[in-house]
Amino acid sequence: MTQPLGRTPAPAAAAPPPPPAPPAFARSGGPSAGWPGGWALAGVERHPTELQPYRQGLAERLYLPLLGGLLVTMRHFLRNLFHPGKMYTIQYPEERRDYSHRFRGHHILTTRPDGSVRCVACFLCAQACPAECIHIEAGEHPDVNIEKYPVVYEIDMLRCVFCGYCVDACPEEAIIMSNNYDMAYFNREQTVVGKEDLMKPYTFDEDQLGYRPRYPEEEVARARMRREAFSLVEATRRAAATKENAAQG
Amino acid sequence: MPTSAPPRSDSAAASPAAPAPPAAPASSAAQAAPAVPKTPVVQANAGVDLSPERDLLGRFPAGNITPQEGLDQPTWIVRREVLADLARELRDGPTRYDLLMDVCGVDFPDRAERFDAVYHLYSMPRNARLRLKVPVAESDPVLPSLVPVWKAANWEEREAFDMFGLRFTGHPNLRRLLCHEGFQGHPLRKDYDAARRWILTEDKIYKPHFDLPEGEDDLFERMTINIGPSHPAMHGTFRLVAVLDGESILASDVEIGYLHRCFEKMCETHNWQQVIPYTDRLNYCSAFINNVAYCRTVERLLGIEAPPKAVWARTILSEFSRIMDHCVCNGTTLVDCGALTNFWYMFQPREEIYGLIESCCGARLTVSYGRIGGLAQDLPPDFMARARRLLEIIPPFVDDVERLVNKNRIWLDRAVGVAAISGEEAVNWGWTGPCLRASGVAWDVRRAWPYDLYDTVDWEVPVLSGGDIHDRYRIRNLEIRQSLKIIRQLLDRGMPEGPFIVADPHVAMPPKEEAYTQMEAMIYHFKLVMDGIQVPEGELYLPTEGANGELGFYALSDGTGKPYRLHVRAPCFPIFSTFSRLIQGGSVSDAVISLGGLNVIAGELER
Numbered sequence: 076m077t078q079p080l081g082r083t084p085a086p087a088a089a090a091p092p093p094p095p096a097p098p099a100f101a102r103s104g105g106p107s108a109g110w111p112g113g114w115a116l117a118g119v120e121r122h123p124t125e126l127q128p129y130r131q132g133l134a135e136r137l138y139l140p141l142l143g144g145l146l147v148t149m150r151h152f153l154r155n156l157f158h159p160g161k162m163y164t165i166q167y168p169e170e171r172r173d174y175s176h177r178f179r180g181h182h183i184l185t186t187r188p189d190g191s192v193r194c195v196a197c198f199l200c201a202q203a204c205p206a207e208c209i210h211i212e213a214g215e216h217p218d219v220n221i222e223k224y225p226v227v228y229e230i231d232m233l234r235c236v237f238c239g240y241c242v243d244a245c246p247e248e249a250i251i252m253s254n255n256y257d258m259a260y261f262n263r264e265q266t267v268v269g270k271e272d273l274m275k276p277y278t279f280d281e282d283q284l285g286y287r288p289r290y291p292e293e294e295v296a297r298a299r300m301r302r303e304a305f306s307l308v309e310a311t312r313r314a315a316a317t318k319e320n321a322a323q324g
Numbered sequence: 325m326p327t328s329a330p331p332r333s334d335s336a337a338a339s340p341a342a343p344a345p346p347a348a349p350a351s352s353a354a355q356a357a358p359a360v361p362k363t364p365v366v367q368a369n370a371g372v373d374l375s376p377e378r379d380l381l382g383r384f385p386a387g388n389i390t391p392q393e394g395l396d397q398p399t400w401i402v403r404r405e406v407l408a409d410l411a412r413e414l415r416d417g418p419t420r421y422d423l424l425m426d427v428c429g430v431d432f433p434d435r436a437e438r439f440d441a442v443y444h445l446y447s448m449p450r451n452a453r454l455r456l457k458v459p460v461a462e463s464d465p466v467l468p469s470l471v472p473v474w475k476a477a478n479w480e481e482r483e484a485f486d487m488f489g490l491r492f493t494g495h496p497n498l499r500r501l502l503c504h505e506g507f508q509g510h511p512l513r514k515d516y517d518a519a520r521r522w523i524l525t526e527d528k529i530y531k532p533h534f535d536l537p538e539g540e541d542d543l544f545e546r547m548t549i550n551i552g553p554s555h556p557a558m559h560g561t562f563r564l565v566a567v568l569d570g571e572s573i574l575a576s577d578v579e580i581g582y583l584h585r586c587f588e589k590m591c592e593t594h595n596w597q598q599v600i601p602y603t604d605r606l607n608y609c610s611a612f613i614n615n616v617a618y619c620r621t622v623e624r625l626l627g628i629e630a631p632p633k634a635v636w637a638r639t640i641l642s643e644f645s646r647i648m649d650h651c652v653c654n655g656t657t658l659v660d661c662g663a664l665t666n667f668w669y670m671f672q673p674r675e676e677i678y679g680l681i682e683s684c685c686g687a688r689l690t691v692s693y694g695r696i697g698g699l700a701q702d703l704p705p706d707f708m709a710r711a712r713r714l715l716e717i718i719p720p721f722v723d724d725v726e727r728l729v730n731k732n733r734i735w736l737d738r739a740v741g742v743a744a745i746s747g748e749e750a751v752n753w754g755w756t757g758p759c760l761r762a763s764g765v766a767w768d769v770r771r772a773w774p775y776d777l778y779d780t781v782d783w784e785v786p787v788l789s790g791g792d793i794h795d796r797y798r799i800r801n802l803e804i805r806q807s808l809k810i811i812r813q814l815l816d817r818g819m820p821e822g823p824f825i826v827a828d829p830h831v832a833m834p835p836k837e838e839a840y841t842q843m844e845a846m847i848y849h850f851k852l853v854m855d856g857i858q859v860p861e862g863e864l865y866l867p868t869e870g871a872n873g874e875l876g877f878y879a880l881s882d883g884t885g886k887p888y889r890l891h892v893r894a895p896c897f898p899i900f901s902t903f904s905r906l907i908q909g910g911s912v913s914d915a916v917i918s919l920g921g922l923n924v925i926a927g928e929l930e931r
Binding site: 123125128131134144148163178179203234240243271307 | 326414422448597598599600601602604665668672677682683684685686687690700701704709724727728729731732733734736740741744746747748749750751763764765789790791792796798832833836839840841846849850853854
């Protein structure tokens, strides 16, 4: 290994100019304008025992500043009236907030090209889960190179805290999280989502590999890298299997 | 940190022109290495003159107090017979420990004296910290109560009683705080099974405890009302029982514990990394600050430092989280007195900040973005642009709210002078954070014990002197502007290059590309998931400025891969314990807005 483990990227070709040194700010100047008191030093010498509450001036007693407030609300009202596109309200569910590609929503079990589940039932996700919401029962896979697959793979969506630890723990790109956040159920039985529901095809990731972060620029390169890595591993495995078969028979 | 003994005269407080202790080391270090912002490794009490403590130690008979060496802060093992005298001396003597930060129990089942009652003290004038440990046996877990010395001890001791069965003699109301009255056993003891269940019935329901004023029995129209736990005015699940005379509150009692978090027990059954999603749910209005506070604690235990990029991002996102928290607090407080418009104006910046945080980590509220040793993922490529956009759109909303509210007599009549508390009393009750600064005490963890990048930027600690709801509201608006100032300076400095998490495979998972292709990385990946991070034996209390005050994690590690004990010093906890005192004599409607102004978050109150 040429590079130590960890997320150290390759050094940039041209070192960026060092950022300007932070200003050596002075702390003199006394109590600053705007509020009584001033800057806190490390220690507080004494604690005030008397309170000096805010005193109302004449204008305030005459309710005059309310007019300024009315102007504020009127400005917002007129803006919303004439520029409805600038309103902050989102008409959910017709309109939806735009989330990033990193959004941690409903889980997805990814599949192999033949449509079978990619998971090899290694239980790492169940182990990493802080909410203990993943239930797996392993079975023997007909392909000896894969060894195991999940007979049962259930996620209790009421227990799940959507922390993404299962995705981080998965060594096979078998579980990822989608952008789907509107999950509604009619009873508690439905909230335990099984393998079939988790494997439903999704549309947003053409590479069928969803490692976060799926940020557009970096993602394309990352996906290609992963695909190459996978095909390499796959080829090595197949070669080994062929060799073994040849040796046996 | 003060570099010399503070024979500080009164002029020191009045003249900030005196050489500010934290500034000098900060700027010199920054000039020496401008490109790498340092993660300060600050040991508690660095540079503080500890001679008053030594004098005090000498005055007690030998054997009563044994200093314990080699810990992060001075620790004394105290025999319980001298605890009450010692506490009074510590507060009133030259040591001036005026703030009781925290009381918690620790259970060592194999020890003869099974329990430790651990007290964390802080001296604001001297910026010194001290930890007291009082061992008691299981057969006789009795200690003197410190409520006469620090009122903050009231709820803290009730919690220790509830969780460990420590009994504090002289406590005015030593009853369960978080658990139901019908609960049996003490859940944080090591021999208590985490999965154990009880059937709790209504006949053992909490009976409120009132300190009714004497000699007012002739009031014929006294009424007891119950507000909450499920009441829209209660901002969460709190129960307030108030004895009313007409409209004014004669006495009241508060019951908490409806949220059933079991945070500390759950931490003991999970590994260090798995605790991070739990910390999100402490103060869910500013979840990222909790992540940072926890990760810093574990990093310090491990003896590692997050890389500069992670520190930079942590500082910025913590400040954004603080802005969100203050927005929520001010918005909801104003709703409580009918000013609904401000709620919308205040929630819009929060919504935009959530957009930024979601683009970083994929979740809005419960972020889980911190990791031990750095961050969960790299910052998004458009982080700078988005953050700069936020700097432009947040101030107009705050301006609008200030224009609507600040000089509005309808609000002023409701808020000025209501639920007021003086700085001295607030410190005695254990207050920290914006509520304390509204009472005139200019104290902030970021300034008193700087961490991350706070000592390399120019910012001020706003202070107000009213101590009432109006000043708690105003101080939050001022702090929003200070946070924006911090963020702007850090953004101008530019994003540091480099990794976002430490390159230590024992702490941080190797990147997926390596885990798929390299055997060694795969092994580290498996080891980290299956066994977690192996934190060496140690003990640490580390404070962080949360949105409501000092958020401290007290962590004990025995080297097994799981926290032996993890205690949270939640800033809301002492503040809410003062609630009955604050609303006494006021009207019911005042009680409602004073609850909003304190910004009590049920998630961190009921851990």
